[in-house]
Amino acid sequence: MKSPSATLSLPRFRLHLRPIRMAEVGFLVFLAVVMGLPLLFLLSGSFNLAAPGKPAVYGFGNWQRAFTDPGTLSALWMSFLLSVVRLIPAMILSVMFAWLIARTDMPGGRFIESACWIAYFVPDFPLVLAWILLLDPNFGFLNSLAKSLPFVEGPIFNPYGFLGIVWVHTSTGGIWFKVMLLVPVFRRLGATLEEAARVAGANTTAMLWRITLPVLSPMILAVAVLSFIRGLQSFNTELLLGTPVGIYVYSTKIYDYLQREPRAYGEATALGSVFLFVLAILLFFYWRYLSGNKKFTVVTGQGYSTLRVKLGRWRYAALAGCLLYVAVMMLLPLAFLVIGSFMRRYGFFNIASPFTLNHWYNLLADPIFLVALKNSLIIASVTAIGGILLYSALAYLLVSRRTITAPVLESLCWVPHVLPGILLSLGVLWLFLATPLRFFLYGTVWGIAFALILADSPVTTQAFKAGLLQLGADLEESARVSGASWAYAYRRILLPLLAPIAAAVGLMNFGSALTSISTPVLLYSHQSRPLAILLLEYSFTGELERAAALGLLITLIIGSMMLIARKLGLQLSRSD
Amino acid sequence: MKRVIMFMYMLVGFSTAWAQTKASDKEWAAVVDAAKKEGKVVVAGSPDPVMRNDVIPKFTARFGIPVEFVAGRSSQIVSRVQTERGSGIYSIDIYLAGPDTSANELYNDKLIDPLKPLIVMPEVADGSKWKTGKVWFADPQEQFIARAFSGVATWLFINTDHVKPEEVRHVKDLLNPKWRGKISTEDPTTTGAGANMAARLYYQVGEEYVKNLYVDQKTVRTRERRQMTDWLARGTQPICLNCREDDVRPLVKEGFKILEIFEISGVPSTINGSPWMLSLANKAPHPKAAQVFANWILSKEGLETYARGYGSATLRTDIDESFLNPGNVPKKGVKYFDDTEWKWIVTGRHENRDKVWQLLKAR
Numbered sequence: 001m002k003s004p005s006a007t008l009s010l011p012r013f014r015l016h017l018r019p020i021r022m023a024e025v026g027f028l029v030f031l032a033v034v035m036g037l038p039l040l041f042l043l044s045g046s047f048n049l050a051a052p053g054k055p056a057v058y059g060f061g062n063w064q065r066a067f068t069d070p071g072t073l074s075a076l077w078m079s080f081l082l083s084v085v086r087l088i089p090a091m092i093l094s095v096m097f098a099w100l101i102a103r104t105d106m107p108g109g110r111f112i113e114s115a116c117w118i119a120y121f122v123p124d125f126p127l128v129l130a131w132i133l134l135l136d137p138n139f140g141f142l143n144s145l146a147k148s149l150p151f152v153e154g155p156i157f158n159p160y161g162f163l164g165i166v167w168v169h170t171s172t173g174g175i176w177f178k179v180m181l182l183v184p185v186f187r188r189l190g191a192t193l194e195e196a197a198r199v200a201g202a203n204t205t206a207m208l209w210r211i212t213l214p215v216l217s218p219m220i221l222a223v224a225v226l227s228f229i230r231g232l233q234s235f236n237t238e239l240l241l242g243t244p245v246g247i248y249v250y251s252t253k254i255y256d257y258l259q260r261e262p263r264a265y266g267e268a269t270a271l272g273s274v275f276l277f278v279l280a281i282l283l284f285f286y287w288r289y290l291s292g293n294k295k296f297t298v299v300t301g302q303g304y305s306t307l308r309v310k311l312g313r314w315r316y317a318a319l320a321g322c323l324l325y326v327a328v329m330m331l332l333p334l335a336f337l338v339i340g341s342f343m344r345r346y347g348f349f350n351i352a353s354p355f356t357l358n359h360w361y362n363l364l365a366d367p368i369f370l371v372a373l374k375n376s377l378i379i380a381s382v383t384a385i386g387g388i389l390l391y392s393a394l395a396y397l398l399v400s401r402r403t404i405t406a407p408v409l410e411s412l413c414w415v416p417h418v419l420p421g422i423l424l425s426l427g428v429l430w431l432f433l434a435t436p437l438r439f440f441l442y443g444t445v446w447g448i449a450f451a452l453i454l455a456d457s458p459v460t461t462q463a464f465k466a467g468l469l470q471l472g473a474d475l476e477e478s479a480r481v482s483g484a485s486w487a488y489a490y491r492r493i494l495l496p497l498l499a500p501i502a503a504a505v506g507l508m509n510f511g512s513a514l515t516s517i518s519t520p521v522l523l524y525s526h527q528s529r530p531l532a533i534l535l536l537e538y539s540f541t542g543e544l545e546r547a548a549a550l551g552l553l554i555t556l557i558i559g560s561m562m563l564i565a566r567k568l569g570l571q572l573s574r575s576d
Numbered sequence: 577m578k579r580v581i582m583f584m585y586m587l588v589g590f591s592t593a594w595a596q597t598k599a600s601d602k603e604w605a606a607v608v609d610a611a612k613k614e615g616k617v618v619v620a621g622s623p624d625p626v627m628r629n630d631v632i633p634k635f636t637a638r639f640g641i642p643v644e645f646v647a648g649r650s651s652q653i654v655s656r657v658q659t660e661r662g663s664g665i666y667s668i669d670i671y672l673a674g675p676d677t678s679a680n681e682l683y684n685d686k687l688i689d690p691l692k693p694l695i696v697m698p699e700v701a702d703g704s705k706w707k708t709g710k711v712w713f714a715d716p717q718e719q720f721i722a723r724a725f726s727g728v729a730t731w732l733f734i735n736t737d738h739v740k741p742e743e744v745r746h747v748k749d750l751l752n753p754k755w756r757g758k759i760s761t762e763d764p765t766t767t768g769a770g771a772n773m774a775a776r777l778y779y780q781v782g783e784e785y786v787k788n789l790y791v792d793q794k795t796v797r798t799r800e801r802r803q804m805t806d807w808l809a810r811g812t813q814p815i816c817l818n819c820r821e822d823d824v825r826p827l828v829k830e831g832f833k834i835l836e837i838f839e840i841s842g843v844p845s846t847i848n849g850s851p852w853m854l855s856l857a858n859k860a861p862h863p864k865a866a867q868v869f870a871n872w873i874l875s876k877e878g879l880e881t882y883a884r885g886y887g888s889a890t891l892r893t894d895i896d897e898s899f900l901n902p903g904n905v906p907k908k909g910v911k912y913f914d915d916t917e918w919k920w921i922v923t924g925r926h927e928n929r930d931k932v933w934q935l936l937k938a939r
Contacts, residue, residue, distance in 0.1 A: 422652070443667075
């Protein structure tokens, strides 16, 4: 005799297999074309030794040149060290922040979360300059303050060097991105497990260590992998703070090849392949860790409680700690950035009448500005919505365990994260031009949005995947037993539960689309130039103050979107 | 009788010249009419406030032809163009590119067409308007790449609050231990102005000098030009090898005591074709509009607009140069090292730059 569950599951299998398989094949083809083809173009190009425009000659010369270049290996080691050293404290802090915001009764969580969002989207270049103004051993504001102390002789801060780079990274990108991704999944964690631990006599630390972190580990690990690879690719801060003291990182080497004339994309791709290798290793361990059954389910159909952990008198101490961190790491340099946008010359307080409104006036009066603003808003909106629709469905497929190509699909999703932005842009450019896509995507805002959606795939898919891993299959099954169709159950059960994650990644992708430079740089045209490219042009021509004003304006737009999202009910910081 | 014949000759000559002028005026007018019908011109170049704020509005006001300016790093623009062409797309009309890109990529990769036959605007075609007696084409065939500027390059900038001009009169003065850690340069280990200067020094002064200057003197490197200019103004690194004149000018206006030094003993002074060289894309989508733009940018109005904004000496004879730093204008009778000379760009600079990279990267 068949068990009731088997009787129920058989028709579901029959009903679901065909659409799931069709979706799987559809995604496989789509991702193979849009992610795999550009990668293939780049890899095959890296073996082409002929000059651009000349008939191809294949060989290993580019790879050999790239890896025997003096300094390549030491730069790789430096990138690795920097990435590890800043990842460990940043992960610990981010998990603490996310836990305090989402799982405890710490007051002011909404403010702290909003601050993380705003901090993430402040442009990093002027922010690094702000840190230089604060910490420079010769003229830094904090060193000048410190010198007034009786026991201080020389400068005590110095941003130029290894520790300076780690410190500034913690401010510019450090924990903000991680907190943004972790808070929604922390919030989704039902309190039932924590309450059970409490009843069993566990204190808060044991509960956090034995219950909360293990069940949320898929997202924590995904964020760690994303951050580690992002750390390896980072080079803006290192250019400003490392080059003067002879610290070169791996991405600087790639950047050098990309700027060379004639261009050396072959060598750049060869060096970039190291990221693929690192990713393959990390993904192997990540998949092994995730293999298992229902390990991470925290939302089931058997009751759901979101009671928060009571911190008692420590709640104010926790708030004070968070506020101090936000004040030092975000508000202090941000204040300098805001002031800088109103200064005749950024950071020069000793010139006659140092303040002016000219940079803001010049920005708003720039005839390109309004067109670029409109383009950016279209691109960002399409990117945010497109990313949510595409990757929530893909994540559902990956988590459903009914696909036979999940590792391939997931690997393809990670491709954009391991390609330096300009190489991704080049790959997409090849894709557009080699296919009929060029007739309606090349040079348009839609084409840029398409490329940005591709670039967002690792973060968005992992965020949805982690969210879906938290949901028990019984939620969907009980709806199906009650007669709901798959689409109805998906719309009424899964999507509302995923809404906080969708809102978070949607806003994140919206913000990234507004600030991304490397992805659209080869794809925009005169008509589709976005704000980020305008910002690049200002920076390139040394108009730093106008760039700072534009950067702040972009941050304001993202802040406004966050408020609108809240008004519309996509609450980011309040659990139901 | 002789006088009558002379008079007749002059009359014929004058009439011919007048007739030619009328003919070229007509030809120019026809080109402008055709250009207007094409609707726009697409110009690729470095992001440049002078281009965006002054040159494009003036051109559009003059001819009613909108300019689409594709701004970006040369390497990115050329990548894009190469990829587009692989798919049969031709989107660019005009390139305003640096010497390296113009010679080693646009010309070498055959992305450009001869421009010389299209120079028809009377005041541009008129050789007397040019210091070189004609429009200077820098390429070996003298057809493709027009050079419109030739100014004396800045050797270095000093902050006179910290460095007296007499302390850096000779190239070897920079090796004075007093300046250890006090000199800034654009990173010479990557493509750019820093590497170009190091290559020139390697060629002109020698390997030992380059080692002494960049390694032993602990010359501070950066890839961010704004950082160098700020160091110069604050006196942190009061000697700057690769600061840009257009970056420094606002600081001088603010009262910072910054001196631009064009000549220094021990090395020849240098001239270059900065900020750009002009070329015409082949299979340009708007050939007539491209022709109008190319002619106009070489005209008095076009070049003067650019020169005033950028602060660089042009090759035209009819542009008032009083707005320039006198040191920027080449002096007659002085033998300069031409940093934009074809052979140097195509081979000499690369060979010497590679040697510099070997020397510096090994350390």
